[in-house]
Each structure stands twice: as C-alpha cells, then as structure tokens.
Amino acid sequence: MAAPRWLTPVPAADIARGDGPQFCEFTEQFCRITKDSIGGAAGTRIRLRPWQRTLAGQLWARRPDGRLRHRTALIGTPRKNGKSAVGAGIGLYGLSFGPSGGEVYSIAADKDQARIVFGVARRMIELEPELSSAMRVYRDAIELPATGSVYRCLSAEAYTKEGLNPHLVIADEVHAQPTRELWDVMRLASGSRLEPMMVGITTAGVKTDSTGGDSLCYTLYQYGLKVVSGEIADPTFFLAWWGAPDDANHRDPATWAQANPGFGDIVGAEDFQASVLITPESEFRTKRLNQWVATAQAWLPGGAWEACADPRGPIPDGTEVVLAFDGSFNNDSTALIAVTVPAGGELPYIDVVASWERPTGSGNDWAVPILDVEEEIRRACRRWQVREICCDPFRWARSYQILEDDGLPIVEFPQSPQRMVPATQRFYEAVMNRQVAHSGDPRLARHIANCVIKVDNRGSRIAKDARHSPRKIDLAVASVMGLERAMAEPEPEPAEPQFFSWADL
The missing domain is CATH 3.30.420.240 (Nucleotidyltransferase; domain 5)
Incomplete structure (x- = not known):
C-alpha cells in the first residue's frame, strides 16, 4: 500500500479523539458501491481499505478542546483510486452528523463535474433503505428533514453563491477551477459556522509559474508543502498527497505502485499497462501518477530540465x-x-x-x-x-x-x-x-x-x-x-x- 508522498503532521491524540472511527462505521454500514468495478459489484457495501481508514482518522481529527482540527483539506490521488466514492461518503456523513440547519455543497469547475460526487451520493441513498427512508432526494439537492439540513451541488458561477452558509464543502477536481473565486466565496460564507470544513479532492493538473498565483489548486498544494516542512505553522490546514517523484520513470510498474494507494486492488495493473501505451506522457503523469506538469501539453517531461x-x-x-x-x-x-x-x-x-x-x-x-x-x-x-x-x-x-x-x-x-x-x-x-x-x-x-x-x-x-x-x-x-x-x-x-x-x- 502506497503511503502519501506529502502529509501534514497530525498528533496521534487528535486522531484518537476524532471522528474517524465514526465516519468509517457510517461509510461501511450505509454507503454502497454504485458501479461494478474491480473494487466490488454495484450494490454491495463499501469496504474501506487501511489507507482510507488512516486518511479518515487524520481528516476528522479533533483538538484538545473538542473542535475539529482542520478547516481546509486538500487530498490528492491519481485517478481510479475511489476519489468520488470517498467524496460522496464525506458529503453524506456531513449531512447526517452535521449541525441542525447544516448546508453541505459539492462544487466543481462546472455543474456536470459537481454532479459526479453528488450523483454518487444520491445513488448511494437510493441503494440503501435506511438512508432513503430518512432523506429526500431531488435533482440537485438532498434534504434531511429531521435536522433541516441540505446537500446541494453547485457550479463555478461564484457570483450566484452569495448568501449561502455552508458547514461542509466538497470540491471535486480543484485543479480545474478557472479561478479561486468560487473557493473563496464558499470559504468566506462559512465564517459563522462553529466547525466549517473545505475539502478539496483532486488529481494534479497544470503546473503554474513559481508563485502558483494563477492556479487555485497549485497554490493550495504549495501552501500544504510549506505546512509539511514546518515553514508555516497552520494546524487548520491538512494535506494528503499521493504521487510519484517528478523524475520517476512513468513506464515502470514500481512507479505506478508508488503513486497509487489502490494499485492492484481497486485499480488494476492491466489498466496501467494498456493506458501507458496510448496516453500522452504529460497526461499519464498528471492523471495516473498525480504529478504536476508544466502545462496541459508539457514540452519537457518532469525532471528532465x-x-x-x-x-x-x-x-x-x-x-x-x-x-x-x-x-x-x-x-x-x-x-x-x-x-x-x-x-x-x-x-x-x-x-x-x-x-x-x-x-x-x-x-x-x-x-x-x-x-x-x-x-x-x-x-x-x-x-x-x-x-x-x-x-x-x-x-x-x-x-x-x-x-x-x-x-x-x-x-x-x-x-x-x-x-x-x-x-x-x-x-x-x-x-x-x-x-x-x-x-x-x-x-x-x-x-x-x-x-x-x-x-x-x-x-x-x-x-x-x-x-x-x-x-x-x-x-x-x-x-x-x-x-x-x-x-x-x-x-x-x-x-x-x-x-x-x-x-x-
């Protein structure tokens, strides 16, 4: 099992008092696989892997005063590692155990992308009788009448989002956000919440210039690296990033295993062997190895210069x-x-x-x-x-x-x-x-x-x-x-x- 290449430190005591076990129990008891895959047949209950359980414990850690430790999280994994299912589980857990009158949002660069995680969550409800009996499902919203809470999906037209009051936001494919406007609107809108959290789940994307100023995701990634190194002390920011080193051989199966926590389990080696032959190197490195490339059509391979x-x-x-x-x-x-x-x-x-x-x-x-x-x-x-x-x-x-x-x-x-x-x-x-x-x-x-x-x-x-x-x-x-x-x-x-x-x- 591949460990994250970059991980912000989380005290063991904060993990022990956190909600990780409760999240894992909820996910395995009420969330089901929505599509047939290597990970299991559609309709069967999700079985979290050890690395996912560890990630949940770190994400939902609590401070000594009992409050959630993290307000912002960036989780980076290559494609096919169960990213959408994890995001849907986070959304449903936040809806079920969040505050009364809670607001959960799935956001993305466009509404079709935002509907991916939201659509998985909605399908999980349809497959699980206990969830479907407690929640009302609409096209772009899920309501929990018992607490007056709602879960919606939103697209990137940030100017239409004023007035919202989220306590949990799941941002899918943060690298695709054209600007940071939507992210900032949602972050500021949650300021009155007691325990707000922004969770970005993404693959790598286009690498920016040295400042990273024109890419929201790369800016967050660079900030997370500074927290990892201790250059910045910010216990509210959480980074877990799986990926291969920039100079790794993208054709080597050992590199594939190093970058993908679900390699050989929920993502098959055969899929890599086929895709590496037909996928442009820059795209393979970005989507399958979670490496930042210089541009969408990278001129030089990572590490060559x-x-x-x-x-x-x-x-x-x-x-x-x-x-x-x-x-x-x-x-x-x-x-x-x-x-x-x-x-x-x-x-x-x-x-x-x-x-x-x-x-x-x-x-x-x-x-x-x-x-x-x-x-x-x-x-x-x-x-x-x-x-x-x-x-x-x-x-x-x-x-x-x-x-x-x-x-x-x-x-x-x-x-x-x-x-x-x-x-x-x-x-x-x-x-x-x-x-x-x-x-x-x-x-x-x-x-x-x-x-x-x-x-x-x-x-x-x-x-x-x-x-x-x-x-x-x-x-x-x-x-x-x-x-x-x-x-x-x-x-x-x-x-x-x-x-x-x-x-x-």
Whole structure:
C-alpha cells in the first residue's frame, strides 16, 4: 500500500479523539458501491481499505478542546483510486452528523463535474433503505428533514453563491477551477459556522509559474508543502498527497505502485499497462501518477530540465559564447541568455545574463528599459568572447542597428517555423540526452516550465499557452535560439579578393 508522498503532521491524540472511527462505521454500514468495478459489484457495501481508514482518522481529527482540527483539506490521488466514492461518503456523513440547519455543497469547475460526487451520493441513498427512508432526494439537492439540513451541488458561477452558509464543502477536481473565486466565496460564507470544513479532492493538473498565483489548486498544494516542512505553522490546514517523484520513470510498474494507494486492488495493473501505451506522457503523469506538469501539453517531461543542472557557477570571463536575445517593449519580458560554445568535449552551458519583467503591481504603462538592455549587451561583449548575438529583429531593429554600428556581431534569427522547428527539436534532444548543462537559474526554469508545444503541418515548436497568457517564456525562447547557434558551425569568413599582375604568372 502506497503511503502519501506529502502529509501534514497530525498528533496521534487528535486522531484518537476524532471522528474517524465514526465516519468509517457510517461509510461501511450505509454507503454502497454504485458501479461494478474491480473494487466490488454495484450494490454491495463499501469496504474501506487501511489507507482510507488512516486518511479518515487524520481528516476528522479533533483538538484538545473538542473542535475539529482542520478547516481546509486538500487530498490528492491519481485517478481510479475511489476519489468520488470517498467524496460522496464525506458529503453524506456531513449531512447526517452535521449541525441542525447544516448546508453541505459539492462544487466543481462546472455543474456536470459537481454532479459526479453528488450523483454518487444520491445513488448511494437510493441503494440503501435506511438512508432513503430518512432523506429526500431531488435533482440537485438532498434534504434531511429531521435536522433541516441540505446537500446541494453547485457550479463555478461564484457570483450566484452569495448568501449561502455552508458547514461542509466538497470540491471535486480543484485543479480545474478557472479561478479561486468560487473557493473563496464558499470559504468566506462559512465564517459563522462553529466547525466549517473545505475539502478539496483532486488529481494534479497544470503546473503554474513559481508563485502558483494563477492556479487555485497549485497554490493550495504549495501552501500544504510549506505546512509539511514546518515553514508555516497552520494546524487548520491538512494535506494528503499521493504521487510519484517528478523524475520517476512513468513506464515502470514500481512507479505506478508508488503513486497509487489502490494499485492492484481497486485499480488494476492491466489498466496501467494498456493506458501507458496510448496516453500522452504529460497526461499519464498528471492523471495516473498525480504529478504536476508544466502545462496541459508539457514540452519537457518532469525532471528532465532539472537533471541537466550543473552548479559550476558563472561562465568564466573570456569564454567563447553565443548571446541570444528575445525582447518585447511593454507588459511582457525581455531575456538575454549566454550559451557557451562547446570545446574540448565540454557540454554547452546555458545561463541567464539578464531578464526584465514587468514588476508585480506596476501599471500597464511599464516599458522595457531599452537603454539598459543595450548596455547589458555591450557589457556581456566586454566580458566574454562573443561569437555572435542572435536575435529576432521584430520591434528591436533600431537597437540592433545601433549595436551593429558599434561593431558587435549581430545575427538575425527570425522566430519563424523554418527556424524554430529544428531549433526546438535540437534543444529537446539535448535535454533528454543530457547533452546540455545549465546553471539552475529559477527564472529560466520557470520560463521553461511555462512552454507548450505548438504543432502544425510545419512541425513542433515552443509557444506560450494561450490559456495562461501572463506566463513568460522569453528566457526559454532565447535558450533555444542560443543553443541552436552555439552548436552550429561558425560562419566562414568571407574570402578576401586576390589581385594578381601578369608579372606574377
């Protein structure tokens, strides 16, 4: 049985006085399997596995004063590990043993997704006579008349949720939430409850930039890691996350077992063997190994870029390099990269020379400091032996002309498919074969992680994900251009014309 990769600490005494045993007894006595599966036949009672019992004890732990320990929980498991059934059990338990006038909600990015957990709960009631005799079931609501409590499913139109007063919220597939608005509305709405709880149950999704600010789920995940490490002391936050390490071999059955607590039990090994052959790697890693990938169409496999890091330090002065420049004027970023020209069997080495991004909180009138960029390029040329400065002439023709007039070796590199397709392929192969090294600069790592692959009839090349336009990729683009030129044979010097006299013949 796989243990969680990440788990916030919960004192044994809090578990002992908690509601875990009561939840498990309720689930096994009143909740039934709703569909035929490896875990059992439809209509049979749910039998909780040891890992699920342990999870329940941790989730429903109580403080010494008798109050529930956790107000927010994020539970991450790969697909097919009984996530919907657990969520439905949590919802029905909260409805049955919650306060009088309680409100339980299943939420998700859209109503169809929200109805999955809610629909499982409703079917459990239909299959269990004791539940069906005590509860009234409607299309989008379950009522418990004895306490005046209700269980509903809601979608992501957060502006319609004002005025609710939930004591328990089950959020399904948190990674799919387009914004954090619904989550925040429900969390704030529960402020008057004595023991409110938000429970997010999810698989991993699209990895955000280094701050995680544009993804609710990744923000919660990162916060949970800080609680796990002790960086943040927050006993109200609970994280239980099953998954494989980023650099794990996604085709190895040992990796499958490591990431899936129900592997070989409620999810079969044969299913993995079949799906790994036909599922794109990024999707397999996200849905089956619960790993965060850089984007929905990840460019590099998880851990591949990190494996090429080399802590050798700055590029020594006087080294032969190629400078690569990718620039914008405003509201984006501008990047300057150095790539060493390989010599003597050494690998080409990539490092960030400078990067300019719009500061957080600045207005839309921010512009790239063009004179500073030009001076940084001159400074790099004084520091290293620069074979060439490759750049896309778009919007920066004036600066390129000035630098060329200064005698600097400007080489135009238009970011056309004809140039970027082979350059992208060369970069990918170099990373995968560990034939390139880099400094580990976190800015470059973030830009690399933000890249997606754009595929058309001209080939594959990196691009920015249109769904997450604020994310920057300019350092990645410059790195691709720089490696392409650093690995190319130097341009031959033009032959000087020779003049002969008849007397020399």
